[in-house]
Amino acid sequence: MNMMSDDGWVTEDGRTIGGVMLDLKNITLRFGGVVAIKDISFNIRQGEIRAIIGPNGAGKSSMLNVISGFYRPQEGEVWFEGQKRREIQPYEVARKGIARTFQNIALFEGMSVLGNIMTGRLTHMKAGLAAQALWWGKAQKEETKNREFVEHIIDFLEIQSIRKTPVGRLPYGLKKRVELARALAAEPKLLLLDEPMAGMNVEEKEDMCRFILDVNDEFGTTIALIEHDMGVVMDLSDRVVVMDYGKKIGDGTPDEIRNNQEVIDAYLGVAHD
Amino acid sequence: MEGDKAQAALTSIPALLARNVAQYGHRLAMREKEFGIWQSWNWTQVAEEIRHLALGFLSLGVKEGQHIAIIGRNRPMHYWSMVAAQMVRAVPVPIYQDSVAEEMAYVLEHCGASYVVCGDQEQVDKVIEVSESTGLHFDVVYTDKRGMRRYDHSHLNALEEVMEQGAAAITGLHEELDRRIASIGYDDICVMLYTSGTTGRPKGVVLSNRNIIETSKRTAEFDHLTHREEILAYLPMAWVGDFIFSVGQAFWTGFCVNCPENGETMMTDLREIGPTYYFAPPRIFETLLTNVQIRMEDAGPLKRWMFKRALAHARKVGPQLLDGKSVGLGDRMAYGVWNFLIYGPLKDAIGFSRVRVGYTAGEAIGPEIFAFYRSLGINLKQLYGQTEASVFIAQQPDGMVRDDTVGVPSPGVEIRIDDVSGEVFYRSDGVFVKYYKNPESTASTKDPEGWVATGDAGFIEQATGHLRIIDRAKDVGKLADGRMFAPKFVENKLKFYPEILEAVVFGKDRDYCTAFLNIDLTAVGNWAERNNIAYASYQELAGHPLVLETLQKHVAEVNESVARDEKLNGCTIQRFLVLHKELDADDGEMTRTRKVRRVVIADKYADLITALYDGSTSVYTETEVTYEDGRKGSIKATLEIRDLEPVAMPSMAAE
Numbered sequence: 001m002n003m004m005s006d007d008g009w010v011t012e013d014g015r016t017i018g019g020v021m022l023d024l025k026n027i028t029l030r031f032g033g034v035v036a037i038k039d040i041s042f043n044i045r046q047g048e049i050r051a052i053i054g055p056n057g058a059g060k061s062s063m064l065n066v067i068s069g070f071y072r073p074q075e076g077e078v079w080f081e082g083q084k085r086r087e088i089q090p091y092e093v094a095r096k097g098i099a100r101t102f103q104n105i106a107l108f109e110g111m112s113v114l115g116n117i118m119t120g121r122l123t124h125m126k127a128g129l130a131a132q133a134l135w136w137g138k139a140q141k142e143e144t145k146n147r148e149f150v151e152h153i154i155d156f157l158e159i160q161s162i163r164k165t166p167v168g169r170l171p172y173g174l175k176k177r178v179e180l181a182r183a184l185a186a187e188p189k190l191l192l193l194d195e196p197m198a199g200m201n202v203e204e205k206e207d208m209c210r211f212i213l214d215v216n217d218e219f220g221t222t223i224a225l226i227e228h229d230m231g232v233v234m235d236l237s238d239r240v241v242v243m244d245y246g247k248k249i250g251d252g253t254p255d256e257i258r259n260n261q262e263v264i265d266a267y268l269g270v271a272h273d
Numbered sequence: 274m275e276g277d278k279a280q281a282a283l284t285s286i287p288a289l290l291a292r293n294v295a296q297y298g299h300r301l302a303m304r305e306k307e308f309g310i311w312q313s314w315n316w317t318q319v320a321e322e323i324r325h326l327a328l329g330f331l332s333l334g335v336k337e338g339q340h341i342a343i344i345g346r347n348r349p350m351h352y353w354s355m356v357a358a359q360m361v362r363a364v365p366v367p368i369y370q371d372s373v374a375e376e377m378a379y380v381l382e383h384c385g386a387s388y389v390v391c392g393d394q395e396q397v398d399k400v401i402e403v404s405e406s407t408g409l410h411f412d413v414v415y416t417d418k419r420g421m422r423r424y425d426h427s428h429l430n431a432l433e434e435v436m437e438q439g440a441a442a443i444t445g446l447h448e449e450l451d452r453r454i455a456s457i458g459y460d461d462i463c464v465m466l467y468t469s470g471t472t473g474r475p476k477g478v479v480l481s482n483r484n485i486i487e488t489s490k491r492t493a494e495f496d497h498l499t500h501r502e503e504i505l506a507y508l509p510m511a512w513v514g515d516f517i518f519s520v521g522q523a524f525w526t527g528f529c530v531n532c533p534e535n536g537e538t539m540m541t542d543l544r545e546i547g548p549t550y551y552f553a554p555p556r557i558f559e560t561l562l563t564n565v566q567i568r569m570e571d572a573g574p575l576k577r578w579m580f581k582r583a584l585a586h587a588r589k590v591g592p593q594l595l596d597g598k599s600v601g602l603g604d605r606m607a608y609g610v611w612n613f614l615i616y617g618p619l620k621d622a623i624g625f626s627r628v629r630v631g632y633t634a635g636e637a638i639g640p641e642i643f644a645f646y647r648s649l650g651i652n653l654k655q656l657y658g659q660t661e662a663s664v665f666i667a668q669q670p671d672g673m674v675r676d677d678t679v680g681v682p683s684p685g686v687e688i689r690i691d692d693v694s695g696e697v698f699y700r701s702d703g704v705f706v707k708y709y710k711n712p713e714s715t716a717s718t719k720d721p722e723g724w725v726a727t728g729d730a731g732f733i734e735q736a737t738g739h740l741r742i743i744d745r746a747k748d749v750g751k752l753a754d755g756r757m758f759a760p761k762f763v764e765n766k767l768k769f770y771p772e773i774l775e776a777v778v779f780g781k782d783r784d785y786c787t788a789f790l791n792i793d794l795t796a797v798g799n800w801a802e803r804n805n806i807a808y809a810s811y812q813e814l815a816g817h818p819l820v821l822e823t824l825q826k827h828v829a830e831v832n833e834s835v836a837r838d839e840k841l842n843g844c845t846i847q848r849f850l851v852l853h854k855e856l857d858a859d860d861g862e863m864t865r866t867r868k869v870r871r872v873v874i875a876d877k878y879a880d881l882i883t884a885l886y887d888g889s890t891s892v893y894t895e896t897e898v899t900y901e902d903g904r905k906g907s908i909k910a911t912l913e914i915r916d917l918e919p920v921a922m923p924s925m926a927a928e
Contacts, residue, residue, distance in 0.1 A: 014423045151308035156419070161537035163309065202900075214420050 008045060011238060018046030020079075021222055022067065022190060027076035029062055036062040037073065038246040044190065049216055050224045051233045054243035055266070060226045061103060063243065064192050067224065068100050069093035081189075095123050099188035101179040103195045103226075109168035113159060113178050114150065116167055120185030121146040150185055156218070157181050157211060173204035177211070184215065191215070193225040197232055205229065209236060234258065242266075284459035285482045287323075287360050289524040294320045297500055297527045303349045306534035306542055314349065316527065322349075324450070326357035326432075328439030331446050333388070333412060333430070337362040337453065340384045340465070342411075344368045344377070344400070345392020347506040347532045350416050350432055352519060354390045359463065362453045363388075366465045366477070367511040369865045370396060371858070373899075376475075378403040380467050384477055384709060386411060390432065393417040397424070459483045464520075465709060466513050468660045469864035477709030478513070478660045488663040488703035489521035491684040495668070496630045500527035502550045503627075507532075507539050512866065513660040514634070518552055521663075543624030551631045555638035556867055558653075560795075561623055562642055563771040567799045583615035584648070591648030596672045616649045625651050632656045632668070635866060637742070637761065639769035640676035647674065655679050657742060661718065661725055662686070663703035667740045678739035688733065688740060695730040696746045730759075748871065750781035756843030758786070760871070763844045766831045771796040772823060775856050777869050779882055780844065787885040788849040789878065790824055791815075791856055812853045812910055824851060825915050836920040845920055848885050850892070852878075853910035859899045881912065890914055 008018040022044040029037040037059045044050045052060045065071040066078065069090045078085040080096065099120070107116050124146060125132070127139035135143070154160055157177055162170060167178060176196060183191055196212065197205045209232060215221050227233050233240060234254040242250035242263045250256075250263040257263055283289055293302070293316045302319040304311045314322065335341065341358040343365055345351045355365040366384050368377060370392060377399055381389070389411045391397045397415050404411055415421055416432045439446075463482045467475040492498075506519040519530045528550070533542040569580050590604045600608075620626045625646075633643070634656040646653045652671065657679035658664040667688065669680030682688045686701040700723045707715045719725045730749045731742040743749055744759040752758050760778040767776040767790065774793035780786035792815050801808055801817075808814040832845040856862040861873050875882060877896070884892035893911045900906065 148308065151310075155308055158535065160306075160309070160534045161541070210420070217420065217422060 008047075015047060015217065017048045017238060020044070021046045021081060022224075023077075023079035024063075024066070025077040025079065027063075027066055027073045027078070029059075029066060029071055029073045035246050037066070037243075039076075040243070040246075040248045041076075042241050042248065042251055044222060044224055045239075047216070047220055047222055048238040049212070049236055050222075051237035051240045052224065052226045052243065053228070053230075053233055053240060057245075058243040059246040060243055061194055064100065064194055064224070064226060067190075068098060068192055094186060097187075097189035098192065099183040099186040099190075100192035101176070101183050101194060101196060103198065105172075105175045105179055107167045107175060107179055107182070110166055112164050112166055113162050113170070113181075114154070114164060116178055117150050117153060117181045117185050118146065120182035121150060123186055124149075149187075150181075153181050153184050156184075156214070173200050173207075176200070176204075176208065180208075180211065180215075184219070184221075187219075188221060190222045190224065193223065193227075195226050195228065197227060197229055205232065212236060283486065285359065285454075285457040285461070286356050286463060286485070286520065286524055287454050287457065289486070290316075290320050290323065290356065293524065293527045300500060300527065301529045302523075302527070303352070303530050303532070304546075305349050305532040306538070306545075309534075311531075311545070319349075319353070322436070323353045323356050323360070325436040325439040326353050327360040327450055328442040328446050329432075329435035329437075330357055330361045330363070330388075330439070331450055332438045332442060333414075333435060335361050335363050335388060339363045339388065340366050340386040341388045341390060342366045342368050342381055342384065342386040343390045343510065344370050344396045345390070345416060345510070346370055346536060347508075347510055347515070347519070348392065348416065349532055351390065351392065351510060352506075352530070354414075354432075355464065355516075355520065359457065360450065360454050362457065362461075364462050364465050366467070367509075367516070368467065369469070369509055369511040371509075371865060373859065374399045374402045374406070378407055380475060380477075381411070382407055382409060384465060388412045388414065391415045394420040397421065397429070457482070459486075460706075462706070464516055466511060466516065466660055469866050469868075476711055476714055479706040479709050480513075480663055481706050484663045484703045484705060485517065485521045486525065487685065488665055488701075489517060489525040492517075492665050492668070493522050493526045495670070495684050496550075498522060498526045498528065498550060498630070502526065502528035502629075503546055503548045504528065504530055504550050504552075505533065505539075505543055505546050505548045506530050507542075508552070508554075509865070513664055514552060514658070517664045518550075540624065544622070545624075547624060547627040549627050549629045551625070551628045553631075553633060554635040554866070555633050555642065556636075558633055558638060558642055558646060559768065562645055563793060563796050565619070565623065566771055567796060570799070570803070579615060583611040584645075586611055587616065587648035587650075588644065591650060592644065592674075595647055595650055595652060596674065612650070620649055620651065625649075628652065630654070630671075634658055634664075634679075636868065637765050638676070639765050641769050643676045657740065658683075659725075659727060661705045662699060662701065663705070665701075665703060666697075666699050666727070669739075673737075673739075675739065678734065678737075678741050680740065681738055682740070689724065690732055694746060695732065695743075695749075697727045697729050697731045697740070697742070698724045699727065700724050748781075752780055752786070752843045753782055753784045754843070757840055758844060759841055760844075762838075762841050763788070763831065763835055763846065764869075766834060767827065770824075770827045772800070772820075773827065775863075775869065777856075777871065777874055778844070778846065779875070779885070783886065785847040786844050787882070788828070788846045789874070789881070790828075790849060790851045792820060792824070792851060794855075811855065812908065815851045815853055816910070816913065818913075821851060821913060821915055824849070825917065828915075829917055829920075832917060832920045846917060847919065848914055848916050850881060850885065850912045850914045852881075853894070853912060854896060854898060854908060857898075860897075884912075884914060 010016050020043045025041050027037055027040045054060050066073050069088055125142055127142050131137055131139035197208050216223055240254055240257045244266045249266055250260045298317045299315050301313050302316040304313045341363045343351050343354050358365040368380055381403055389400050400413055412428050414430050414432050414435055418431055460481050460483055462479055463485045464480050466478050508515045523530045531546045533539050586607055590600050590608055593600050628651050631653040654669040654674050657667040665683035667680045668683050686699055689698045704725055728746050729742050730746040733740055744761045748760055750758045758780045763778045764776040767773050772793055773790055775791035777789040778786055828846050828849055835845050836842050858865050863869055880894055891911055891913050895907055895909045897905055897907050
């Protein structure tokens with residue numbers, strides 16, 4: 001097995017995992033009297049694929065919302081790239097290099113695939129409103145540049161054939177892919193995927209797995225994902241966090257998680273015999 | 274005289290390339306859509322790229338006579354690899370990119386390829402799998418770098434880097450390349466193509482420069498092709514037709530070959546390019562027509578009415594106009610109006626507005642489908658060919674197009690019909706050199722005088738000299754009562770209905786004919802949606818009583834039409850069932866070019882055939898299926914068998 005030092009390590013398949021990128025320290029999140037997350041700490045390292053698993057209602061999506069800045073935890077600290085994060089708006093989080101996809105697809109249904117992905121480039125467009133509306137001067141050049149970037153993503157995710165199709169007409173699996181494309185268009189350092197494979201058939205899942213691995217490999221994007229398909233999680237991720245009823249009950253490599261008795265009992269089920 | 278000399282020296286694809294640079298240097302030779310934009314190369318640039326690639330092959334150490342397999346979709350790089358391979362006097366062997374590793378293993382092992390050019394990671398993975406399972410060693414070159422970073426690169430190179438190496442080549446390599454190019458002879462191997470084979474293992478068909486160039490020259494003249502044509506290269510590169518169109522004829526006449534963005538964008542790309550010369554198997558024309566019909570069913574009542582009226586008029590006078598026959602002024606004007614309102618926009622929507630010459634081949638096309646395109650003013654013609662003939666055996670000249678023949682012998686081709694078996698034989702300078710490493714098959718297919726057996730039964734119409742193909746010679750048989758049985762004749766009629774994707778008819782040596790049908794999920798799914806019929810799976814939809822009811826009506830209609838045929842009136846279907854799965858090449862039920870493999874199907878579904886003939890009204894079955902990644906699973910189903918009323922046959926009654 002590889003040496004897992006604080007500065008990072010090299011995985012069996014030759015990828016380099018770096019130092020800590022995002023550090024969550026003693027996070028507690030409450031909605032009124034309901035405690036969604038109870039004193040959880042874990043970190044995400046540069047270049048890794050980190051999975052968050054747990055039964056329904058374990059607080060996984062809430063955790064992702066804490067990372068994306070949508071929820072503000074009552075207790076605890078979020079450190080991103082060595083800095084403690086103050087209370088910020090979600091759009092500021094996007095500017096800092098965090099992008100996400102949603103469990104229930106959140107695309108503009110009436111807009112074309114291309115248009116949707118272009119919205120992901122918004123943080124990279126600097127021209128003023130008037131210039132953009134008139135497609136004038138700087139705005140024109142900027143749009144060409146950004147369109148080129150988006151075309152590379154379209155090529156990367158193999159969605160050329162639906163470039164001009166309105167999103168509302170696409171099947172579910174493709175919508176998920178378009179959402180990933182939009183997140184990638186923001187050139188994120190950290191990509192959050194909320195159940196990227198939910199509701200997909202075997203073939204679509206395999207495609208999605210390949211895209212996630214390729215994104216991580218080609219762009220060096222750090223990925224945190226929530227997923228229910230255990231096969232996928234164990235194959236894909238470098239490290240796994242397991243949550244149950246808002247608490248962390250396991251954290252480690254897929255092998256360690258597989259052999260963790262508490263996880264087996266809580267999540268994979270206890271054999272009654 | 275000088276012209277003659279120049280013509281005489283054009284004895285290889287690299288020689289044609291050199292001529293094209295001199296003659297059409299700045300004209301476009303290739304386009305490929307990438308990142309949403311059509312990228313283009315003129316002949317000079319193409320020649321340069323190919324040269325760099327050839328030099329790159331030399332620096333990899335490719336020796337004369339070695340085989341270079343090419344596995345990938347239609348991309349300029351892959352076409353260039355084939356020409357570069359010829360330049361270094363290696364043999365290019367394009368392989369179907371959708372073959373599973375087992376099929377690929379057979380071909381790679383049989384041709385003994387030393388080098389493999391792979392389109393992407395998927396193909397590289399398959400080749401590595403083949404290498405591991407067979408113990409063979411390949412040097413792999415890949416086009417798309419995506420996902421390839423962490424592979425062991427000791428025998429793996431990016432095509433781009435191979436070309437860079439070639440571009441930076443030291444002078445010695447240039448001289449070696451020039452020497453090799455100069456030594457290419459007219460009868461040397463140009464390309465080796467594996468036939469998909471409806472029976473048995475694929476065979477490696479060796480085609481010489483003479484085969485390819487003579488055929489390209491004659492057929493280009495036949496259809497008056499010029500360097501101004503545009504074609505879309507979208508059919509599998511491993512198929513002989515694509516090689517003739519995208520390499521042979523393209524290099525001979527110097528026209529522009531366009532490569533689609535990827536496999537799924539074909540329709541959009543077709544529309545953007547608007548090819549002037551187009552080729553497609555009947556399947557594509559069928560799908561296209563089905564799509565048009567579905568879209569029209571969803572259109573408003575006014576549009577539907579106009580479409581119906583327009584098509585009725587087109588059917589009446591369209592084909593005559595296309596053949597240049599005389600048509601009344603009123604009809605002519607009405608056609609013009611409808612052309613403006615309906616035909617023109619429709620042709621534009623399906624990408625056919627500029628098609629000057631269109632061909633369909635591979636299988637017989639449904640007469641109604643054929644008539645539909647011709648009535649719109651699209652010069653669609655039929656062609657009869659084979660890999661062993663460098664495609665062309667017979668084709669229809671402009672103005673002499675009919676739906677029931679495949680035309681007159683292609684220029685330079687002699688055709689003979691065997692008196693006893695009715696099998697079609699041909700001889701031409703496009704006839705293949707041999708089957709690679711298979712002298713027995715070569716001998717049994719090609720006789721010492723150069724006559725080649727097609728395996729198809731047919732006859733030449735005395736009055737017109739047109740060739741008519743009935744069916745595969747071995748499929749044509751007799752019913753138990755001695756009447757003639759030709760399954761494809763009936764299947765083609767069935768497949769015209771948009772709801773029927775595939776049909777397999779049985780009846781040889783039996784008392785009556787029966788059929789398996791496959792529903793077309795697009796058409797039937799659309800119908801189900803409009804009629805509020807819920808279904809969860811292909812299987813459920815295929816077994817739905819209303820679907821069966823509809824199909825039964827279609828079969829009855831086909832029976833009526835079959836009963837009217839003098840020769841084949843015994844082929845009416847008396848019982849049929851709808852299969853619970855789509856016939857698939859991955860399961861070996863069809864060839865990669867989508868022809869049904871009767872023997873395989875008859876064997877695999879023996880239980881269903883028994884049920885069709887033992888009078889039972891339903892049958893339970895379990896079928897093994899292969900998923901795209903090679904894993905296997907099984908599906909279970911109980912299929913209902915439908916009976917049809919026999920058609921009153923006037924000819925029988927008269928006897």
